[in-house]
Amino acid sequence: MPTARMSDIAKMAGVSTSAVSLALNGRDGVSPETRRRIAEIAASLGWYPNAAARALTGRRVNAIGVVLTRPPQYLGREPFFMSFLAGLQAGLTGVDGSVLMHITTSVEEEVATYRRWSAEKRVDGLVLLDLQVNDDRPRIVTELDLPAVVVGSPQHAGGLPAVWTDDDSAIRAAVTYLASQGHSRLARITDHSRMAHTSIRTRAFLSACHDLDLPTPAVVEIDPSNGGTQEAIEAVLRRPNRPTGLLFDVDLMAIAALNVARSLGLAVPADLSIITYDDSLLCEATQPAITALNHDVHAYGAHAARMLLNVLDGEPQPDELDALPQLIVRESSGARGTPTP
Amino acid sequence: MPTARMSDIAKMAGVSTSAVSLALNGRDGVSPETRRRIAEIAASLGWYPNAAARALTGRRVNAIGVVLTRPPQYLGREPFFMSFLAGLQAGLTGVDGSVLMHITTSVEEEVATYRRWSAEKRVDGLVLLDLQVNDDRPRIVTELDLPAVVVGSPQHAGGLPAVWTDDDSAIRAAVTYLASQGHSRLARITDHSRMAHTSIRTRAFLSACHDLDLPTPAVVEIDPSNGGTQEAIEAVLRRPNRPTGLLFDVDLMAIAALNVARSLGLAVPADLSIITYDDSLLCEATQPAITALNHDVHAYGAHAARMLLNVLDGEPQPDELDALPQLIVRESSGARGTPTP
Numbered sequence: 001m002p003t004a005r006m007s008d009i010a011k012m013a014g015v016s017t018s019a020v021s022l023a024l025n026g027r028d029g030v031s032p033e034t035r036r037r038i039a040e041i042a043a044s045l046g047w048y049p050n051a052a053a054r055a056l057t058g059r060r061v062n063a064i065g066v067v068l069t070r071p072p073q074y075l076g077r078e079p080f081f082m083s084f085l086a087g088l089q090a091g092l093t094g095v096d097g098s099v100l101m102h103i104t105t106s107v108e109e110e111v112a113t114y115r116r117w118s119a120e121k122r123v124d125g126l127v128l129l130d131l132q133v134n135d136d137r138p139r140i141v142t143e144l145d146l147p148a149v150v151v152g153s154p155q156h157a158g159g160l161p162a163v164w165t166d167d168d169s170a171i172r173a174a175v176t177y178l179a180s181q182g183h184s185r186l187a188r189i190t191d192h193s194r195m196a197h198t199s200i201r202t203r204a205f206l207s208a209c210h211d212l213d214l215p216t217p218a219v220v221e222i223d224p225s226n227g228g229t230q231e232a233i234e235a236v237l238r239r240p241n242r243p244t245g246l247l248f249d250v251d252l253m254a255i256a257a258l259n260v261a262r263s264l265g266l267a268v269p270a271d272l273s274i275i276t277y278d279d280s281l282l283c284e285a286t287q288p289a290i291t292a293l294n295h296d297v298h299a300y301g302a303h304a305a306r307m308l309l310n311v312l313d314g315e316p317q318p319d320e321l322d323a324l325p326q327l328i329v330r331e332s333s334g335a336r337g338t339p340t341p
Numbered sequence: 342m343p344t345a346r347m348s349d350i351a352k353m354a355g356v357s358t359s360a361v362s363l364a365l366n367g368r369d370g371v372s373p374e375t376r377r378r379i380a381e382i383a384a385s386l387g388w389y390p391n392a393a394a395r396a397l398t399g400r401r402v403n404a405i406g407v408v409l410t411r412p413p414q415y416l417g418r419e420p421f422f423m424s425f426l427a428g429l430q431a432g433l434t435g436v437d438g439s440v441l442m443h444i445t446t447s448v449e450e451e452v453a454t455y456r457r458w459s460a461e462k463r464v465d466g467l468v469l470l471d472l473q474v475n476d477d478r479p480r481i482v483t484e485l486d487l488p489a490v491v492v493g494s495p496q497h498a499g500g501l502p503a504v505w506t507d508d509d510s511a512i513r514a515a516v517t518y519l520a521s522q523g524h525s526r527l528a529r530i531t532d533h534s535r536m537a538h539t540s541i542r543t544r545a546f547l548s549a550c551h552d553l554d555l556p557t558p559a560v561v562e563i564d565p566s567n568g569g570t571q572e573a574i575e576a577v578l579r580r581p582n583r584p585t586g587l588l589f590d591v592d593l594m595a596i597a598a599l600n601v602a603r604s605l606g607l608a609v610p611a612d613l614s615i616i617t618y619d620d621s622l623l624c625e626a627t628q629p630a631i632t633a634l635n636h637d638v639h640a641y642g643a644h645a646a647r648m649l650l651n652v653l654d655g656e657p658q659p660d661e662l663d664a665l666p667q668l669i670v671r672e673s674s675g676a677r678g679t680p681t682p
Contacts, residue, residue: 063441063463072431073639076424077622083417089444090413096457098443100404103430116437122404255626281418285596285626298414 012041063100064088064308065123065146067110069130071225072103077252079280080297084151087301088127095309097124107132111140118144125149125308131156132194149307151300154319156196161317163304167197168204170293170325174247174275175208177327182336183245183273187218187236189257190249198249201277205247218243222253229253233260237272244336248276251283254290258332273333277325288331295325353382404441405429405649406464406487408451410471412566413444418593420621421638425492428642429468436650438465448473452481459485466490466649472497473535490648492641495660497537502658504645508538509545511634511666515588515616516549518668523677524586524614528559528577530598531590539590542618546588559584563594570594574601578613585677589617592624595631599673614674618666629672636666 006024010017015034022029023038030038066088068081075081088099100123102113114137117123125147128137138158141148150157153164178186188205192198202219209217218239222232233256236243248254254276258268266272268288276283279292300322310317347365351358356375363370364379371379407429409422416422429440441464443454455478458464466488469478479499482489491498494505519527529546533539543560550558559580563573574597577584589595595617599609607613609629617624620633641663651658 061461061463072427075427076420076638079417079420079423082420082423082426085423085442086413086416086444089442098441098454098458098463100439100441101426101430102439103427113439117439120402122402122439252622281593281623282626285623287628297417 009038009042013038060124060312061121062095062097063123064092064097064305065100065102065114065117065126066129067102067104067113067126069104069107069110071105075103078250078278080278083297084129084301084304087298087303088305089301090298091302091305091309097305107137111137114141114144114146118146124312127151127304127308128160131196133196133199135196147308147311149304149311149317151304152196153200157319161307161311162319163300163307163322164319165295165300165322166324167200170277170327171201171204171247172208173327174293175205175212175214177329178245178247178273178275178333179212179214181245181273181334184214185217185241185243186214186245186247187220187243188247189220189222189233189236189253191222191224191253192249201249215241224250224253229256230260233257234264237261237264237266244271245273245333246275248274249278251276251278251280251290251292254292254332255282255286258286258288258290268332269334270337273336275327275333279328283328283330286332291330291333292328293325294328296323299323350379350382354379401465401653402462403436403438404464405433405438405646406441406443406455406458406467407470408443408445408454408467410445410448410451412446416444419591419619421619424638425470425642425645428639428644429646430642431639432643432646432650438646448478452478455482455485455487459487465653468492468645468649469501472537474537474540476537488649488652490645490652490658492645493537494541498660502648502652503660504641504648504663505660506636506641506663507665508541511618511668512542512545512588513549514668515634516546516553516555518670519586519588519614519616519674520553520555522586522614522675525555526558526582526584527555527586527588528561528584529588530561530563530574530577530594532563532565532594533590542590556582565591565594570597571601574598575605578602578605578607585612586614586674587616589615590619592617592619592621592631592633595633595673596623596627599627599629599631609673610675611678614677616668616674620669624669624671627673632671632674633669634666635669637664640664 006020007017010020019030020038023035024042085099104110126141128148128150131150131152135156138150138160148160150160150162152162154162186209188202190198218236220232220236222229237260246257254274257274261268261272268274275291277293279294283290283292303322307317307320347361348358351361360371361379364376365383426440445451467482469489469491472491472493476497479491479501489501491501491503493503495503527550529543531539559577561573561577563570578601587598595615598615602609602613609615616632618634620635624631624633644663648658648661
C-alpha cells in the first residue's frame with residue numbers, strides 16, 4: 001500500500017490541502033471538528049508524517065548514528081559490537097527508533113560520515129565509541145551541532161556526557177586477585193594502543209602493581225593485524241624472570257596464550273595464570289576455560305541509548321558510571337606453583 | 342563548522358537564493374558562469390546537498406535497511422550477523438552508503454518498520470533476511486515500492502532477486518562425508534524450525550540419507566529459548582540404536598553436544614561424530630575442535646549489497662548463487678568405531 005498524501009486526505013475530507021497540513025501539524029486555523037475528521041481519515045489511510053519533511057523543519061528522524069572504526073573483517077570476531085548494537089536498539093524501545101550504522105577503517109572517514117549525516121539530517125544524535133587520547137571527535141560533533149554521548153571515560157569525552165565503565169577498578173581487582181594467588185611477576189598484553197581505555201587500563205595495571213609492592217611488570221603491545229601474536233607472547237614467556245600471570249584485553253589473545261603455554265610445556269594455571277578482559281563464549285569453550293572480566297555489554301548499549309534520548313529531550317545529562325566488570329574466575333587462573341605433574 | 346545554507350551562498354555570490362537552488366540542483370535558469378561561481382562558493386563553504394530535501398524529490402538517501410528479527414540478547418552470540426552487516430557495508434564502498442538497522446522480535450514489528458521507512462523515505466532499499474516458508478514479506482515490500490533483495494533461496498523470495506547459498510549441496514556433502522566414515526545412524530538437531538533455510542536443510546538431510554541407503558534418520562527441533570538443549574541432545578543419544586553422527590545448525594548446540602557426550606562417557610569421534618553448520622571461532626576453541634560447514638559471511642553480505650545497488654540502478658538483477666559452504670574437518674568427526682580406550 002503506497003502511503004497516502006495530504007492531497008488524498010484533503011480530497012476525502014472535502015477541505016484544502018493546507019487545511020490538512022495545519023490539522024496534521026497541530027497548528028491553528030482549522031476548527032476542532034475538521035481537525036478530528038482529518039485525523040480520522042489520515043489514520044484510516046495509514047498516513048504517516050513524512051520524516052524527510054519533518055527533518056527539513058528540524059524535527060526528529062528517529063535514528064541514532066554509530067560509526068564503527070574497526071577492520072570490518074574482525075568485527076564478527078568481537079562479540080562486543082553486535083551485543084552493543086543490540087543493546088542500543090533495546091534502549092530505543094518505545095520511541096520507534098533505529099540505528100544508522102556506518103563501518104569504516106579510519107577516523108577521517110568516521111568524521112566525514114558525521115559531517116554528511118549532519119548536513120543531510122540523517123540522525124537525531126550520535127553514540128561515539130573507541131575514543132583515543134586527545135581525541136578531536138567530541139569537539140567536531142559539537143561544532144556540527146550533533147547531540148552525542150560518549151561511551152568511555154569522562155576524561156576523554158571532551159565535555160560530552162559519558163557513559164563509562166570503571167576500567168581502573170576492574171584492572172585493580174584482577175591484579176589484586178593474581179597477587180592473592182601468589183603471583184608477583186605479571187605482564188599485560190594488549191593491542192589498540194591509541195585507544196583511551198587501553199591507556200587507562202595500562203596505567204591502572206602499573207599503578208596496582210606498584211601499590212601492591214610487586215616488581216615493575218611488563219606491558220606489551222601487539223598489532224594483531226601484523227600477525228605474530230603467538231610469537232610476541234612466546235617472547236614474553238621466554239624472558240628471564242618469566243611472568244607467572246598474564247592479563248589480556250582480548251579473548252583471542254588469551255586463547256593464543258593457552259596454545260603458547262602448551263607448546264612451551266607450561267602448566268596452566270600452575271606455571272602460568274591467564275586472565276582476559278571482554279569475557280565471551282570463547283572463554284567458556286576452551287580447556288582450560290579462561291578467567292575473564294565480564295561486563296554486560298547489552299545493558300551498556302541500552303544505557304548509552306537512554307542517555308542519548310535524555311540529551312535529545314533537552315534534559316541535563318550528567319556522566320554515568322555503568323556496572324563494574326566482574327572477575328569470573330575459571331580454570332586458567334589459580335595459585336602459583338601448584339606442582340606440575 | 343555548521344553547514345552553509347543556500348542563503349549564505351546567495352549572499353556571497355550576490356544572487357538570489359532561488360538562483361543558488363537552480364544552480365546547485367542542475368536546473369535551467371542561471372548562466373553557465375553564475376552556475377560555476379555558485380558551485381565554487383558552495384564547495385568552499387563545505388555545502389552539502391540536503392538529503393532530507395532530496396528525499397522529498399525522490400532521490401537517493403544513501404542508506405540500505407536491514408531488520409534483524411531475532412532475540413537481541415542472542416545476537417552477540419551469533420557472529421553471523423555482525424559479519425554480515427560488516428559485509429553489507431563493504432559492499433557499499435564507493436557510494437558513501439550506510440546501513441540503517443533495526444532489531445526487533447516479531448515479524449509484525451519488522452513489517453511495521455518497513456512501512457515506516459517507506460513512508461518516511463529512510464532507505465533506498467532493503468536486504469531481507471531469515472525468510473520463512475510462505476513468507477509475506479517479499480509481497481509487502483513490493484507493494485511498498487521498496488527495492489529489495491532477499492538473502493536466501495529463490496524458492497522463498499517471492500519474485501525478488503535472491504542471493505543464496507546452496508544449503509542442499511552443503512548438507513549432502515556433510516552426510517556423504519559421515520557415510521564415508523562408516524556412520525549410518527544419523528540425527529539432525531536444529532532450531533528456528535519456521536525458517537526457510539531450516540526446511541531446505543532438513544529436506545536435503547532426509548533426501549541424502551535416503552539416496553545413500555542409510556536408515557531413516559532422526560530430525561529433532563529444539564527451542565533454545567526454552568532451555569533444555571542439553572536434555573534434548575541427551576534424549577537423542579539415549580535412544581535405542583543411538584545415532585553415531587550428529588549434524589547441527591548452530592555452533593553452540595554442537596558445543597553442548599560435546600558436553601553431553603562427555604557426561605555419557607561417549608568418545609568423540611570414536612563413538613560419536615559431531616558436525617555443525619555456521620563455522621565460528623568457537624568451533625576452533627573447543628577440545629576436540631568441531632568439524633563445521635564454513636561460509637564466508639562477510640563476502641555474502643558484500644554480495645547482497647552489490648546486488649541491491651544493481652537493483653537501485655535499475656539494472657536487471659537475476660538470482661545469484663553465493664559460494665558453496667566448505668566442510669572443514671576437525672577433530673570432532675572421523676571414522677566410526679575406533680576402539681574407545
